[in-house]
Amino acid sequence: IETQNITRVSEFHLLGFSEDPDLHPLIFVLFLSMYLVTVLGNLLIILALRSDSHLHTPMYFFLCNLSLADMGLTSTTVPKAIVDVYTHSTVISYVGCLAQMSLFIIYGCMDDLILTVMAYDRFVAICHPLHYQVIMNPHRCGFLVSVTVVGSLLDSLLHNLMVLQVTCFKDVEISNFFCDPSQLLNLTCLDTIIHDIFVYFIGVVYAFLPMSALFFSYYKIISSILRVPSPGGKYKAFSTCGSHLTVVCLFYGTGLGVYLSSNFSLSLGEGAWASVVYTLVTPMLNPFIYSLRNRDIKGAISRLLSNTVPVPCIWGTS
DSSP states (O other): OOOEEGGGOOEEEEOSSTTOGGGHHHHHHHHHHHHHHHHHHHHHHHHHHHHOGGGOSHHHHHHHHHHHHHHHHHHHHHHHHHHHHHHTOOEEEHHHHHHHHHHHHHHHHHHHHHHHHHHHHHHHHHHSGGGHHHHTOHHHHHHHHHHHHHHHHHHHHHHHHHHHTOOEESOSEESSSSOOHHHHHHHBOOOHHHHHHHHHHHHIIIIIHHHHHHHHHHHHHHHHHHTOSSHHHHHHHHHHHHHHHHHHHHHHHHHHHHHHHTTSOOOHHHHHHHHHIIIIIHHHHHHHHHHHTOHHHHHHHHHHHTTOOOOOOOTTOO
8 A cells, every 4th residue: 555644544454354254253252252251350350359358468459450451451452353343344543543552552561560560569578578568568559550550651652652753654554453553653654763763662661671670570589489498388488479470471471472473474364363362361361360379369259249248448448
């Protein structure tokens, strides 16, 4: 498609699953069912944590925010994809594409940063247990979550500024089922040097630094666990961060896998299905990972489903 001035670009085309129209009914049912499970599962986690005053602790406070980010990430991309598959449409307006990209970056970045904050929380709990209540006080926990929100908003703002200053696009077809930020930037007529500098800057700030903090935290955690003399003590210490480590591996493994694979020749359908893993599958599995491995959460969910009277959740006041 010929390069177009931005004033003439009123819409983009999402080609994620357009090559397989025969699969559209299956995709519709699959996406709708997985989306409902994701929203209900994360909502159940949030309600269970809010209803049990014994779970108003830093770890569950961060988990509550992670569930909110997961629901936001999925709700940003999947409902539009479900409607598109049902109506056999590929069109998204220019404004709608920028809005979807912005929300995707905000919730995706929040996921990334909250997982880093949760790693720090586990580091303090295992490596400095006597000072845990002092270090992870309500004010610091609120500050850490505020930093994740501000950092996510800043990331979204930077991407929007880059796209809005563009005077032309090379194409209007996006080979995914949502407005993927990396693909949208690749469609712009940005100078190569400016594009590369921006990509490397975002990569360092929002990928390398959080991952470095995660690796450092778990290096210290594993070192402390290995110094525990009894096998029972080691298991108990590791079980407190096992769920988080599983979610971290799932989130970063799928996310990095998709973006690293973009350097190779993936077909249109393969790229879209790869994106499904971290935009839908990972947020859907997170509630199961935490609830199945945690007796406290399972107990809170059971009491919630048994019509236990909820306790107002203002963490730090119980």
